[in-house]
Amino acid sequence: MQGPRFTRILRDITAVLVVGIFMFPIFWWGLTSIKPISAIFNKDEVVFFDFEPTLVNYQVVLFGKSRAELAIESGSTFGVGGGSTYDSRKTILDSTLVAVGSTALTVFLGVIAAYALSRINFRGRQAYLNWILSQRFMPPIAIIVPIVFMYHYAGLRDTITGLIFIHTLINLPIAVLLMKSFFDDVPVDVDEAAMLDGATRFQIFRKVILPLVTGGVAATAVLCFVFSWTEFLLSLFLTNQIRTLPVKISTFVTSTGSEWGFISALGTSAIVPSFIFILLVQKQLVRGLTLGSLKD
Template sequence: MIVQSRSRAAARAVLAWGVVALFVFPLFFWITVAFKEAREIFDLPPRLANFTPTLNNFNEVFGLSLGGNLVGGGNFNMGPRLWDSIVIAVFSTLLAVTIATLASYALSRMKFRARHHYVSWVLSTRMMPPVAVAIPMFFIYKDIGLLDSYLGVILIHAVMNLPLAVLLMKSFFDDIPLEIDESAVIDGASRWYIFRRVVLPMAKGGIAATAVLCFIFSWTEFLFVLTLTQTGLKTVPVVSSTFVTSTGTAWGNMAALGVAAMAPAFLFVLLVQKQLVRGLTLGSLKQ
């Protein structure tokens, strides 16, 4: 019996590592492409380790230009575009999480008429495809002067993430026992004090998990940025679609930009890793 259980555990471990390798290998291959010369990218069989790494792709993307070889006379100076993505993702996440935290606490703790209908309405707004509102938003932004602006993209990304953030935060607040609020009320605490000093510290994990999802959705959003910006402002997903030279797609440069674009999201997840794990497991144990 002991031998059989060990064999099953070993088989499960091998299967788990196989699944991990299946999902990690494309990412690993993409990273190696970023450090290869153009002539080495399509070698058969592919070179996964036996090649000389180079930073030429990163230099062309963030430092040196290609002298206008891009279609449309552009260049690969992507430093400002990466900065645009960081600013938009960070501030839209802060705005969405702040509003969602207040709204979800009210939905979780306060009793008012049609509360459940309001939750259903919030969920229904997330079901609308973005393409259905992209063109109307373009004309609205044009009339109020928000085209090609940080504020315009930050607002639309925050609105896009708000329904999911509200529903996620509400589930986290629902998992915090209501008795804690009632005890604080008996001690004379106000509603705002209970929210700020009692409930909010207990929901840090949920806030971190919600912030990570909002950041990733904003970081990878394509349609609204493409529609609501024209020349002065572009994010990484939009500019990555323009990596076409006179000789074809610049795969090495595109991979270099992709690797650089993954770094801020990866660092953000690392910074909130402890709170993220706590938030993802919040409510998993019931009394």
């Protein structure tokens, strides 16, 4: 009994240490976001908790306050170079519209395509699946130049619609492959039984099969949302005025240095929408991720 108990304790300790290692950067990110600039750029020591917390960084990036005005109010001009603002409210709104729009469009198209690939036999189906899979192997940088020219001539550059389309394009292969695996786990006998009762193919899809894979739809939606929310390269090259969160954060690296307080505040805030989205679909997400793990 002593052996198994020691093994369990060692396993739990190891699990806690591994989780702690992965969570420490997020903890440090959040801690830095409430540090005053003097604590962030302290050259003598690494400041952990020996500082007075401040919400100045959040006031600047989330409420549009000027860092110069805040410095004057606090009586300190340390690290303040001018009256520029790092207001990110429009960025958050644009990122939300792009992420939600591309997720909805990707899931809609992906579910329909995956059901067809799972249930309908047609010539070249396997080759088409292989082609979809190959799209995940191609890095976005390989197609960025033609995409930029196409967007320029189509008038989609620097538009919310254009970003939604390109994020849908890069997320659609993974959505199709994921949803096909979920549809494959539903026995074909279910479709055949519904057909015997007089249901059409669309009725079978909408009323019978789709309710059985809601967990898979939720899991796919979460992944598509996170991929769109954190996408950087395409958003950088296809926008000038519109800035998604990753692109906006990159602009906080200025000629005078990196604004780590603002970067950490906006980065910490960017985690919240994904966290809320995952909480809302937590039950379906767990079901979707475990769908098909048990076989009779």
